[in-house]
Amino acid sequence: MNELLIAGTDTDAGKTVLTTALAAYWRNRFRNLGIMKPIQAGTGDRELYSQLFSLNQSTTEITPLYFEAPLAPPIAAAKENRDINLALVWQTLQNLKASRDFVLIEALGGLGSPVTAEFTVADLAAEWRLPTVLVVPVRLGAIAAAVANVALARQTRVLLKGIILNCIQARSPQEIEDLAPTELIQSLTNVPVLGCLPYFADPTDLDKLSQAAAALDLDLRLQR
Structure with missing residues (x-):
């Protein structure tokens, strides 16, 4: 296995922060690391990764x-009178995997977000057999979001390796435990929680991001 899909419960869950943190941490471990955002609507992630x-x-x-309008891909594509060419995405991914030691793939939206009129992110992750981690934002509703997304992942047979919590704003340890209790989420989903990313005032501080990624229980999980 030389790829990992970073999926989320929804938009702004923290997929980009986790992808950036793992890239900052693993760039020394993997001599030739690749990053992919298969479909992007509007300016954002690909520009950030190129810059960092x-x-x-x-x-x-x-x-x-790439589509100009920051909308769901089927809608953004329709506005440009274009098709969503998943064969192109698949071939680009295969070429990247062949030339890189490891590839981080950031999904769009949440697992239930549409990629086409027929496929969700979960469907694509399952069909392409992509090992996946689920980012759950620490906020009110985190438990339900985790349970619902894991249920979708299980239904579609996603290779879900674990859950990573992400603080989308500054949180105390007690707030994290109250809003996204690890033991309860693991009990309800039967999926391991691999750690929690703190809030980053500067999400481009690669040293701090790398330190946070190093604290995650992810390396061993990916070897299984």
């Missing part, structure tokens, strides 16, 4: 399908 890391990847290798 020396990827030696073109923008189309990072993001094979």
